[in-house]
Amino acid sequence: MQTAIYSNTYRLNFTQCYANGRLKYSELSNLLQLTASDHAEALGFGYQEMAANSQSWVLSRVRIEIDRLPRFLEEITVKTWVQDFLGNRSVRNFEVYRNEKKIIGVSSFWAVFNTKARKSENLATKIDPAIIRPEALSTREPLKRVEAEETYNEQHSYVPKLSDLDIVNHVNNVKYTDWCLDSLPADWVLSHPLRTIDINYLKELKLGEPVEIHQRLDDTALHFAIKRGDQTVFLMEAGI
Structure with a gap:
């Protein structure tokens, strides 16, 4: 059964x-x-x-x-x-x-x-x-559909590594959250628990494809976008 x-x-x-x-x-x-x-x-x-x-x-x-x-x-x-x-x-x-x-x-x-x-x-x-x-x-x-922000405050570069991939040979979905939160000060992440997390996965990423991690923090939420060139591959909004 x-x-x-x-x-x-x-x-x-x-x-x-x-x-x-x-x-x-x-x-x-x-x-x-x-x-x-x-x-x-x-x-x-x-x-x-x-x-x-x-x-x-x-x-x-x-x-x-x-x-x-x-x-x-x-x-x-x-x-x-x-x-x-x-x-x-x-x-x-x-x-x-x-x-x-x-x-x-x-x-x-x-x-x-x-x-x-x-x-x-x-x-x-x-x-x-x-x-x-x-x-x-x-x-x-x-x-919900997460909307991209018009402007982000900070930008960080990253290149997917072997440890980011899963058995389907693309970046596993859990890795994107780590990349985003790792771009923030550790003390901030540890002292500001997230109440909600909304994520949209838009495109798959492969080994060695360089991306830019964009972030913006306001009074109530964190906003992230991961872009490969002109393409947005990942969006996340987290309520604090």
Whole structure:
């Protein structure tokens, strides 16, 4: 019997946490990604099944609402389910619990990607409609389109390295958040917890493709854009 709602429990280790003991935002994204992968494997459309058809899931949009970031050595449970599916796209939701209390809600939008043609296409594997839960929301506000700012205050250069790539041979989605937050003063990041994070992934990045990381901080939010030449490949807005 297929499980509509899937969960994994994790005990946070020191490699996953910042110097203040809180879970890194990129490691939060990684735990979500791992839980989604395990659920997809259990449902029959995980990495191995999709790779056989030259397909992969790629993340397009995500919204994260954080009431509290868990700490080093705390045990958390990540729950996930498919809220929507239509051929070549899917909305997958997550909730993170500490001691049975929800502390983080996440909604994410994924596309089916042909790894040879490098474009979106319909999923080759059939999905049981019984596992789709359209009524089960996880965030107070829906996924949104992040708008680019007219001006940014600072700019930093970066060239993707081997350690940034994943098994699909492009920059893994968790890396972009690290690049952006690494461009800020460490003390600021450690002392200003993010309440919400909205991200749009617009273009894939490959090894050695130079990018510019643009940032702007105002009274209520952080704004980031990553550009490859004239193309914007990533946008992030984080509420503080």
